[in-house]
Amino acid sequence: MSDLYVSQETDFMEPSDIAKSLATKFSVIDAVRKIDKDDFRGTLLGLAEQCRAAWNLGHTWQMPESMRQPKRVIVAGVGGSAIGADVVATCARLATHVPVEVTRDYTLPPLDEDCLVMACSFSGETEEAIKPFEEAAAAGAMCLAVTTGGALEKAALKMGAPLVTYSWNGTPRSAIGYGVFLPLAILSRLGLFEISDQEVQHVITNLEELSEKWAHPVTDDIVCLPALIASEVLDRIPLIVGAGFLGVAARRWAGELAENSKLLAVPVTVPEFNHNLLEGAVADALRYQRNGDTDPWFVILLDAEPVHPRNRLRMDITRMHFEEAGRKAWHVDVGGTTPLESIMRACTLASWTSFYLALYSGIDPTTVDILAQFKRDISNATESF
Numbered sequence: 001m002s003d004l005y006v007s008q009e010t011d012f013m014e015p016s017d018i019a020k021s022l023a024t025k026f027s028v029i030d031a032v033r034k035i036d037k038d039d040f041r042g043t044l045l046g047l048a049e050q051c052r053a054a055w056n057l058g059h060t061w062q063m064p065e066s067m068r069q070p071k072r073v074i075v076a077g078v079g080g081s082a083i084g085a086d087v088v089a090t091c092a093r094l095a096t097h098v099p100v101e102v103t104r105d106y107t108l109p110p111l112d113e114d115c116l117v118m119a120c121s122f123s124g125e126t127e128e129a130i131k132p133f134e135e136a137a138a139a140g141a142m143c144l145a146v147t148t149g150g151a152l153e154k155a156a157l158k159m160g161a162p163l164v165t166y167s168w169n170g171t172p173r174s175a176i177g178y179g180v181f182l183p184l185a186i187l188s189r190l191g192l193f194e195i196s197d198q199e200v201q202h203v204i205t206n207l208e209e210l211s212e213k214w215a216h217p218v219t220d221d222i223v224c225l226p227a228l229i230a231s232e233v234l235d236r237i238p239l240i241v242g243a244g245f246l247g248v249a250a251r252r253w254a255g256e257l258a259e260n261s262k263l264l265a266v267p268v269t270v271p272e273f274n275h276n277l278l279e280g281a282v283a284d285a286l287r288y289q290r291n292g293d294t295d296p297w298f299v300i301l302l303d304a305e306p307v308h309p310r311n312r313l314r315m316d317i318t319r320m321h322f323e324e325a326g327r328k329a330w331h332v333d334v335g336g337t338t339p340l341e342s343i344m345r346a347c348t349l350a351s352w353t354s355f356y357l358a359l360y361s362g363i364d365p366t367t368v369d370i371l372a373q374f375k376r377d378i379s380n381a382t383e384s385f
Contacts, residue, residue: 015223019231022360023217023224035359038366040260043170044351045215048208050168050177055200057166057178058185064162067142069191070116073100074108075183076132077120080172080259083252084179085120087347088187090248091340096192106131111141116190118183119143122172124150137161146182171366173259176252176347195340203341207348214352225332226352229300232330233257233353234360236298238265239281241273241318242346244311245339246302249346253300253353260354260365270314278318285325299329304342 015023026032032041073092075085085102092100103109106128108117119133124147133152136143137159145156145163156163164182168175181200188195213219217227238257242250247269254267268277281297288295299322303315315331322329334349336342358365 015228016231018234019223019228020218020221022231022356023227026227026356026359027216027218032359035362035364036355036366037364040171040174040355040358040365041215043174044348044355045211046170047174047177047211047348047351048204050175051181051204051207052201054166054178054181055185055197055204057164058182059189061164061186063186063189067116067144067162067190069098070142071098071114073098073116073118073187073192074111074132074136075100075102075118075120076108076129076136077102078104078126078128080175080255081120081122081126081129081179083173083248083255084176085118085183086248086251087176087180087340087343088183090245090343091184092187092192094245094339095194098192100187100192103132104128108132108135108139111136111139113140113142116142116144118146119152120146120179120183121150121152122148122168122175124148124152124154126152130155133161144186146178171259171368173255174351176351180344199338199340203338203344206336206341207344210345210348211352214348217356224352226349227356229330229332229349229353230356230360232328233263233298233300233357235296237296238263239297239299240265240267241299241301241315242267242269243301243303243307243315244270246304246307246334246343246346249302249334249343249350252347253302253350256350256354257357259368259371260351261357261361262363263354263357263361270311270318274314274318278321282321282325282327285322285327289326295327297327299327301329301331302334302346303331304334304336304346306336306339306342 082102089100089102117136119129121129130152143161145152147153166178214224214226240250240253250267254265257263257265301315319329319331334342334346336345355365
């Protein structure tokens with residue numbers, strides 16, 4: 001096992017002096033609150049409770065008789081309301097013959113009455129969810145709106161379409177528990193998944209234990225994994241490489257780092273990465289090495305035991321190529337015994353890493369001023385073409 005291999009379960013990287021200093025500083029809750037003014041930390045600690053509530057809601061919601069097992073599922077949504085659907089679609093690809101796909105646009109592919117369209121919007125105001133929902137209803141497809149309220153709720157009530165509402169006192173991106181376990185429960189009731197309550201509760205308990213551990217950046221002089229990674233990512237550009245089904249977790253990492261830490265990250269997936277982008281990534285590293293310049297990139301390779309053995313081998317060799325080119329690469333085993341568990345562990349690691357990176361950068365992890373301004377701009381704009 002390489003010295004640059006980090007496992008959540010057993011291995012510990014010796015932290016730098018900077019990592020120790022930052023972790024120690026933010027082990028004091030008052031230092032956290034000076035930056036984390038809206039208690040983003042609290043939403044991370046509430047993940048397990050959120051997941052349980054979502055799973056229970058999906059099982060207790062009164063499903064209309066008109067809903068039946070679909071031959072195809074399309075989830076319409078964007079941003080924080082779509083990443084959970086990405087997780088569900090990834091699990092579906094491994095477990096069911098019914099295709100589940102996510103669309104992040106205004107229009108849908110051709111539909112029929114055997115297709116289920118789930119429109120997911122945290123606020124209920126997302127036009128990329130509302131327009132496909134209306135389109136699906138007009139096409140005669142089965143429709144389901146999932147939201148906390150807003151225009152999507154009103155549209156569903158007006159149409160008499162199935163509707164599931166929930167509440168969560170946090171940002172849309174932090175509602176990943178509802179994004180994953182609510183549709184997972186509904187689709188399992190429709191016969192798409194064979195997933196037991198015991199398996200789900202095991203995953204949720206696992207996430208609860210991780211959050212309790214990672215809520216403290218340093219314990220007994222040991223810096224926790226997300227705080228350790230955050231100290232390495234500081235002032236760097238992360239390349240997040242997901243192995244196989246962990247490609248969805250790599251996308252979650254990029255989203256969390258962007259919104260919470262205000263840092264651009266690049267997500268890629270193995271094996272595809274090994275067939276094109278690897279060439280440019282390693283050549284770029286070699287240029288820095290040749291010129292004696294500081295390489296601004298930091299590679300995080302997300303891996304787990306349930307990943308296909310060939311993809312695990314690819315991750316080892318990918319890391320080797322980066323190391324030989326002088327680019328720092330950490331191979332992180334996210335743990336877990338099933339794809340769902342490994343994905344959720346990787347996503348939770350992303351959230352805590354981005355939280356600590358925000359603290360280390362002196363950035364409030366909750367506010368997204370640029371996105372808010374863009375939404376105002378697009379809502380006030382008039383189509384001229």
